Amino acid sequence: MFLGTDYPYMHEVLSPDSRVIQIDSDSRNLGKRIAVDVPLLSSMDEALTKLVNLVDAKGRRADYLDFARDYMAEMFDALAKKRMDNSTPINPYRLVSAIESTIDDDAIITTDAGAVELYFSSGFKFTNHKFVVHGRYASLGFGIPAAISAQLVYPNRQTVAVEGGLGFMTCLAELMTAMENSLPIKVIVFNNRGQAAIKFEQLAQGLEEFATQFSNDFNFAKFAEACGAYGRRVEDPAELNSSLEDILSARGPAVLDVITFSEQLPIF
Numbered sequence: 066m067f068l069g070t071d072y073p074y075m076h077e078v079l080s081p082d083s084r085v086i087q088i089d090s091d092s093r094n095l096g097k098r099i100a101v102d103v104p105l106l107s108s109m110d111e112a113l114t115k116l117v118n119l120v121d122a123k124g125r126r127a128d129y130l131d132f133a134r135d136y137m138a139e140m141f142d143a144l145a146k147k148r149m150d151n152s153t154p155i156n157p158y159r160l161v162s163a164i165e166s167t168i169d170d171d172a173i174i175t176t177d178a179g180a181v182e183l184y185f186s187s188g189f190k191f192t193n194h195k196f197v198v199h200g201r202y203a204s205l206g207f208g209i210p211a212a213i214s215a216q217l218v219y220p221n222r223q224t225v226a227v228e229g230g231l232g233f234m235t236c237l238a239e240l241m242t243a244m245e246n247s248l249p250i251k252v253i254v255f256n257n258r259g260q261a262a263i264k265f266e267q268l269a270q271g272l273e274e275f276a277t278q279f280s281n282d283f284n285f286a287k288f289a290e291a292c293g294a295y296g297r298r299v300e301d302p303a304e305l306n307s308s309l310e311d312i313l314s315a316r317g318p319a320v321l322d323v324i325t326f327s328e329q330l331p332i333f
């Protein structure tokens with residue numbers, strides 16, 4: 066059952082025998098990416114209220130609900146601790162909470178593939194923001210071109226690309242595109258000096274970490290300056306909010322290079 070999603074993932078993980086129910090309030094999403102057996106055009110509130118009333122309570126349901134609630138409480142507790150963690154290098158969740166308290170309530174936020182997107186999507190409290198992700202393709206280098214497109218479409222909305230170091234490096238030239246077209250996108254790099262997502266994948270498979278750390282200290286703020294954009298690096302959590310405010314209020318494209326803790330596993 067897909068609730069408010071049109072299944073932008075690998076279709077192969079679904080059994081060919083699956084029967085698919087999709088609920089969405091926008092008819093254009095129904096069956097957009099996958100053959101749907103039961104499409105329901107409805108708000109989630111209405112559909113779920115009606116469906117829940119049709120389901121007979123089974124004995125195990127209460128246990129499962131308790132388990133899910135406990136799990137959720139544990140997860141939110143772990144997240145809350147990390148969002149307030151003032152250690153150095155900066156915890157990625159501390160950075161997510163600082164972004165949350167400084168960006169516009171209706172900002173457009175794009176993100177790239179990598180651990181960074183998991184930190185952001187699990188840790189950030191969305192309100193009126195528009196969140197643009199790569200969908201099923203997970204293409205590294207998506208974030209900055211997506212921010213450029215968003216800024217072209219919405220010239221008056223703050224547009225922020227949330228990047229990992231390698232994601233930023235994959236589309237370096239696009240900062241110059243933003244400069245050339247006077248598009249004031251803001252880029253925040255979670256710079257853990259490597260590719261955390263790949264390291265976590267290697268370790269999860271019981272392998273040793275291999276070739277995921279950069280041996281150079283790439284300074285993305287200096288790269289921004291070399292392009293004529295505004296750049297700033299931050300390593301101290303106490304300077305996070307002021308440096309974010311600084312880049313967010315810059316007139317043109319700007320990059321905040323944040324040195325982050327590389328061992329934090331995404332929490333979800």
Ligand SMILES: Cc1ncc(C[n+]2csc(CCOP(=O)(O)OP(=O)(O)O)c2C)c(N)n1
Nearest residue numbers: 179180181203205229230231232260261262
């Ligand atoms: C074009 C492309 N190449 C490779 C990958 C595989 N891949 C996914 S995440 C990732 C590393 C991301 O590193 P970084 O941007 O530094 O973010 P982090 O995981 O450290 O947050 C790679 C190589 C991909 N998704 N797309």
